[in-house]
Amino acid sequence: MTESVGDGRDAESVSKFVESFAAQLVEAGMQRMAARVFAALLASDKGVLTSAELSEQLQISPAAVSGAVRYLAQTHMVSREREPGSRRERYRVHGDQWYEALTNREAVLKRWEAALREGVNSLGGDTPAGRRLAETLAFFEFVEGEVAAMMERWRVHRERTFGQG
Amino acid sequence: MTESVGDGRDAESVSKFVESFAAQLVEAGMQRMAARVFAALLASDKGVLTSAELSEQLQISPAAVSGAVRYLAQTHMVSREREPGSRRERYRVHGDQWYEALTNREAVLKRWEAALREGVNSLGGDTPAGRRLAETLAFFEFVEGEVAAMMERWRVHRERTFGQG
DNA sequence: CCTTAACTTCACAAATTTCTGAAAGAAGCG
DNA sequence: CGCTTCTTTCAGAAATTTGTGAAGTTAAGG
Numbered sequence: 001m002t003e004s005v006g007d008g009r010d011a012e013s014v015s016k017f018v019e020s021f022a023a024q025l026v027e028a029g030m031q032r033m034a035a036r037v038f039a040a041l042l043a044s045d046k047g048v049l050t051s052a053e054l055s056e057q058l059q060i061s062p063a064a065v066s067g068a069v070r071y072l073a074q075t076h077m078v079s080r081e082r083e084p085g086s087r088r089e090r091y092r093v094h095g096d097q098w099y100e101a102l103t104n105r106e107a108v109l110k111r112w113e114a115a116l117r118e119g120v121n122s123l124g125g126d127t128p129a130g131r132r133l134a135e136t137l138a139f140f141e142f143v144e145g146e147v148a149a150m151m152e153r154w155r156v157h158r159e160r161t162f163g164q165g
Numbered sequence: 166m167t168e169s170v171g172d173g174r175d176a177e178s179v180s181k182f183v184e185s186f187a188a189q190l191v192e193a194g195m196q197r198m199a200a201r202v203f204a205a206l207l208a209s210d211k212g213v214l215t216s217a218e219l220s221e222q223l224q225i226s227p228a229a230v231s232g233a234v235r236y237l238a239q240t241h242m243v244s245r246e247r248e249p250g251s252r253r254e255r256y257r258v259h260g261d262q263w264y265e266a267l268t269n270r271e272a273v274l275k276r277w278e279a280a281l282r283e284g285v286n287s288l289g290g291d292t293p294a295g296r297r298l299a300e301t302l303a304f305f306e307f308v309e310g311e312v313a314a315m316m317e318r319w320r321v322h323r324e325r326t327f328g329q330g
Numbered sequence: 331c332c333t334t335a336a337c338t339t340c341a342c343a344a345a346t347t348t349c350t351g352a353a354a355g356a357a358g359c360g
Numbered sequence: 361c362g363c364t365t366c367t368t369t370c371a372g373a374a375a376t377t378t379g380t381g382a383a384g385t386t387a388a389g390g
Contacts, residue, residue: 010287017284017298024276029194033379042301043284045293051337061380066338087336087387095297099304111189119182119208122175129208132260133182135327136207139264142319150311157307162300216367226350231368252357252366
């Protein structure tokens with residue numbers, strides 16, 4: 001029998017996964033603590049952990065958990081719940097919702113598009129640079145539409161492969 | 166008539182675009198100098214600038230240009246050329262190639278997938294957490310395939326909209 | 331209401347990243 | 361071949377980011 005994290009899983013394996021997956025997320029630009037918290041939730045039994053559990057499992061201060069969760073909630077990677085009749089908060093990864101958060105990046109795309117649109121206007125759509133910016137803008141607009149369709153196909157594919165989990 | 170950058174475009178407008186677009190890229194995780202260099206190339210007349218031009222236009226040291234270009238070349242966002250018979254190097258954005266660089270991120274996805282696969286193995290595919298990781302892995306594999314198809318559709322769409330630029 | 335458990339905010343110390351000037355390294359040109 | 365011009369590397373100063381302890385805030389439970 002292996003040592004347990006409290007819910008019966010192998011603490012060593014969990015930690016190893018959490019750290020290596022988090023490292024990849026960090027490399028892709030996510031804040032370190034946010035990445036670790038997210039990975040820990042992914043690897044948890046129910047996809048739910050309390051602030052205290054995260055603090056202990058990851059060996060970080062409650063302040064760090066708070067900051068990480070704020071970021072993750074803002075970007076819709078996790079949701080926060082309050083158990084009724086308790087001041088203990090629980091954080092959850094919701095399969096369906098974080099895929100979208102990860103791929104959509106609506107807000108980011110929108111801001112890129114805004115900057116490009118301004119560029120096209122001020123440089124003029126009839127200059128070589130203006131045309132290049134316009135084409136880039138068109139690319140992002142295209143991608144935006146495609147991603148929506150792709151997520152729909154994923155939902156279908158997922159249903160078929162995993163049943164309605 | 167507006168002041169010029171040397172090739173006849175309005176220096177003020179160009180700079181404004183470069184800085185605001187670069188700022189968005191930085192927010193999305195790109196290094197600041199790399200983002201500025203890339204934006205400057207996008208907004209340049211021919212999509213080509215020399216090291217010296219970048220250095221002067223962005224008010225940064227040759228060393229900073231060197232570092233930024235190294236990053237951009239590694240990630241295939243720009244290509245470097247050397248004019249034959251000169252030790253002056255030129256850097257170029259190649260419409261077609263940087264779209265792919267931006268969307269593909271093959272290497273990144275592959276590493277995420279590797280970390281997830283290890284997680285599934287060590288936690289066991291029959292545990293709740295293992296199943297969650299397996300589903301996440303399936304999602305990335307799905308996305309990987311979709312992106313390739315999407316880029317193909319973009320090429321067609323682009324051809325129709327902009328002609329064979 | 332008052333106590334107390336839990337989360338959040340804040341100021342600061344530590345670590346990391348970023349950019350520069352200077353020196354070293356290529357490569358054309360005489 | 362050495363000179364000159366351009367690029368890269370490197371060590372360090374400066375700025376930014378990160379995580380913590382401590383104080384502050386909110387709300388449950390007596």
